[in-house]
Amino acid sequence: MCNHQPHCPSAYASDRASAHVTVSHPEQGWSLLCNGVILFDDTGLLMPDSTVMTPHRGLVAA
Template sequence: MCGHTPQCPDPAAPDRQSARTVCSQPVQGWALLCNGVVSFEDTGCLLPDGRLTPPHRASVPAEVAT
């Protein structure tokens, strides 16, 4: 899919969300990446084969959250 040099990461790669953005809808909270992954604002994503990956945000320590 990707024509960039170096190529964007494969959808199965751990760094899949570092691929270049092809199209985005920031108001709706999603972006289509060059590797076919739909990346969501909450850090979850929809892979080209239809599988979902859960959000992977880092948890905020209690002392920072207050």
């Protein structure tokens, strides 16, 4: 799906969320990345094979 250079990471690479945004719908809370991943505002992901990855958030200091 990625037509630019350098190519974006694949949907199954650990840095998949760093791919370029091809479609953005901030009013709905999601963006489609050029590797086929749908990235949600809460950091959850929908993979091209319909696998769901739950949101990942950093640790909060007390």
